[in-house]
Amino acid sequence: MQEYEILLSLVVNALFVTLLGWYLITNLQWYNYSLSRVILKHHKARWHVFYFIIPFIAYHTTGKFFPIFFFFGVLPSILLWHKNLDKKLVLTWRVKRFLILLISLTLFQDVLCTLKDACAVYGVFMPLVIAYIGSTIIEKFLFMTYKKEAKNKLKALTELQIVCITGSYGKTSIKNFVAQILSKKFKTYATPRSINTLGGIMGDINNSLPEDTQVYVCEAGARQRGDIYEITTFLEPQRVVVGKVGAAHIEYFKTLENIKATKLEIMQSPRLEEAFIHTSVTDEPHDKVKFFGNEISDINATLNGTDFKIELDGQKLSLHTDVLGEFQTMNIAVAVHIANSVGMSYEEIVNAVKELEPVEHRLQMIKAGGKLILDDGYNGNIDGMLEGVRLCSLHETGKKVIVTPGLVESSDELNLKLINAINEVFDIVIVTGSLNASLFDKNLDVKNKIMLADKTELTTVLANQTKAGDVILFANDAPNFI
Numbered sequence: 001m002q003e004y005e006i007l008l009s010l011v012v013n014a015l016f017v018t019l020l021g022w023y024l025i026t027n028l029q030w031y032n033y034s035l036s037r038v039i040l041k042h043h044k045a046r047w048h049v050f051y052f053i054i055p056f057i058a059y060h061t062t063g064k065f066f067p068i069f070f071f072f073g074v075l076p077s078i079l080l081w082h083k084n085l086d087k088k089l090v091l092t093w094r095v096k097r098f099l100i101l102l103i104s105l106t107l108f109q110d111v112l113c114t115l116k117d118a119c120a121v122y123g124v125f126m127p128l129v130i131a132y133i134g135s136t137i138i139e140k141f142l143f144m145t146y147k148k149e150a151k152n153k154l155k156a157l158t159e160l161q162i163v164c165i166t167g168s169y170g171k172t173s174i175k176n177f178v179a180q181i182l183s184k185k186f187k188t189y190a191t192p193r194s195i196n197t198l199g200g201i202m203g204d205i206n207n208s209l210p211e212d213t214q215v216y217v218c219e220a221g222a223r224q225r226g227d228i229y230e231i232t233t234f235l236e237p238q239r240v241v242v243g244k245v246g247a248a249h250i251e252y253f254k255t256l257e258n259i260k261a262t263k264l265e266i267m268q269s270p271r272l273e274e275a276f277i278h279t280s281v282t283d284e285p286h287d288k289v290k291f292f293g294n295e296i297s298d299i300n301a302t303l304n305g306t307d308f309k310i311e312l313d314g315q316k317l318s319l320h321t322d323v324l325g326e327f328q329t330m331n332i333a334v335a336v337h338i339a340n341s342v343g344m345s346y347e348e349i350v351n352a353v354k355e356l357e358p359v360e361h362r363l364q365m366i367k368a369g370g371k372l373i374l375d376d377g378y379n380g381n382i383d384g385m386l387e388g389v390r391l392c393s394l395h396e397t398g399k400k401v402i403v404t405p406g407l408v409e410s411s412d413e414l415n416l417k418l419i420n421a422i423n424e425v426f427d428i429v430i431v432t433g434s435l436n437a438s439l440f441d442k443n444l445d446v447k448n449k450i451m452l453a454d455k456t457e458l459t460t461v462l463a464n465q466t467k468a469g470d471v472i473l474f475a476n477d478a479p480n481f482i
Helices: 004-028 033-040 046-061 063-083 094-114 125-156 169-182 198-207 227-235 256-268 327-343 346-354 384-391 412-425 437-441 459-466
Strands: 160-167 188-190 215-219 239-242 274-278 290-294 295-303 307-314 315-321 364-368 371-376 400-404 428-432 448-452 473-474
Touching: 004 033, 004 063, 004 094, 004 125, 004 227, 004 256, 046 063, 094 125, 094 239, 094 295, 160 169, 160 256, 169 188, 169 215, 169 327, 169 346, 188 384, 198 227, 227 256, 227 428, 239 256, 256 274, 256 327, 274 327, 274 346, 274 400, 290 327, 295 327, 295 384, 307 327, 315 346, 327 346, 371 384, 384 400, 400 412, 412 437, 428 437, 428 459, 437 448, 448 459
Parallel strands: 160 215, 160 239, 188 215, 239 274, 274 290, 371 473, 400 428, 400 473, 428 448
Antiparallel strands: 295 307, 307 315, 364 371
16 A cells, blocks of 8 residues: 555545544533433434434545545534534533544554554444443542542532422522522522532532532432432531423433332432422421412513512512513512522512522523514423413513424324414414424415424524514424434
8 A cells, every 4th residue: 555545544434434523522521521412312413423323434435535524424414414503512621532532542543553554444433432431430430539539528518508409390590599588698609500410510619619608509400210319418408309200301201100110319418407408399297397289369561671579488578570481480489489498588588589580591581673582592391382372462562573493302182282382373483493394384374484303594584574563482492403
C-alpha cells in the first residue's frame, strides 16, 4: 500500500470512528446515558440505521471505495443531521472524557496497526466498545467520589432543612413556588431548571449550594422503580411533597400503580418530619402526612391572574397571584402548606403568593409585536395543556393559534382529548414533529392546520400566519429526536 493510501485510510478511520462516537454520545446524553434506552426506547430508531448501522456495514464492505462513500455520504449526512437537531450535544466533562478516550484509543490502534502492517482494515467496533466500557467505569468511579463529597457537604450543614418534591406533574412549578415563598423569610436555594436526577442533584450540591443556605429545595424525577428511593436516602429530606400523579412516562412504568409506588418511595426518608401528598396518589392515613388538593375553592383563573381561597388550619385565606392557570392553584397550595409548617405568618404567606413570578415556559405570558404569547413549552401533562386552551378561549380579539407536538410519552386517548379541546377554540393549529402527526392530521377540525416535520420553518410560518391582536399558545415542546 502506498504511503498516501495508508495516511488516507488512517485519517478516514479516525474521523469515521469519531463521528460514530459523536452520534453515540449524543444519543446517550438524551437518554441519561442509558444504552438500553437508546437502543430500545428511542423514538426515532431509524436514525440508528441511517447514521450508524449502514455506515458501519459500508466500512467493511466497500473496501478502497469507502473514503469516497465517507466524504460524500457519511460525513455530510451526519453533519446535516447534527445541524438540524434542536437539542444538540452539550460538551460536558463527561462527554469530553468519552471523546478524548475514544480518539486516543483509535489513534493508538491505527498507529499500531500501521507500524506492524497487521491490519487489512482498521477497527471501528473495538475502539467504540472499549471507549464506552472505559468511560462507564470512569464515570462510576467519579460518581461515587462526587456522591461522597456531596454527602459530606450536606452533613456539615447541620441546620439545613431540605424539601424534596416529586410527582408526575408540576414538580418544577412546586419547587419554584416553595423557594420563592420561603425566600421571603429564610435563606433559600433551589436546584436550577429541571435538575431532578441523583447525579444532577449531587453536582448542584458540590458546585452551587451556598453554605449559608437554610432551606434547600429540590425535585426528584424517576424513570424506573428505585430512582426516588435513591435520591431520598441520599438527601434525607425533612419535608417531602408528592404532587399530582398521572400517566406520565407510562411506557417506562407500565401501570399507574407502579408510578404511584415509585413516587411514594420519597416517604422513606430517614429524617422525615412532614409529607404533603396530593389526593390523586393515595388516601392511606399516616401520622406524618397532610393531604392537599381538596382544600382549594372559589377559583377564578383568567388572563389577568388567578384568585382562589385555601383552607389552612380551619381558616380560609384569600389569595391572588399573577401566575396563570387554574391547575397552578394546586401547586401553590402545597407551597403555602409548607410555608405555614415552617412558621410563616398568614400575612407573610398572602404577600408572598401575591409576589410570585411565573415559572419560565409554564404558561408564561409574553407580549410581543402586539401579539399575546402564552409560553407553555415545558408543560407536558393533559391538565396543564387543557388549561392553556381554556385561557386562550378567553382572548377576545384576533385569531387563536396553538403550536404543539401533542402529548409526549402518553396515550392516544389523552391526545384525542386534547385534540377535541383544540377543535373548540383555535383557528390555526401548527403541529410540530412526527410523533403525533398522523393522529392530529386525522382528527383536527379547524380552519387552518399546518403540519411541520420539524421546527426549522416555525418562525417563518408564525410571521406569515399571525398579526397584532392574535393569541399564540406554545403547548408543550418536544425535541426533534422525539
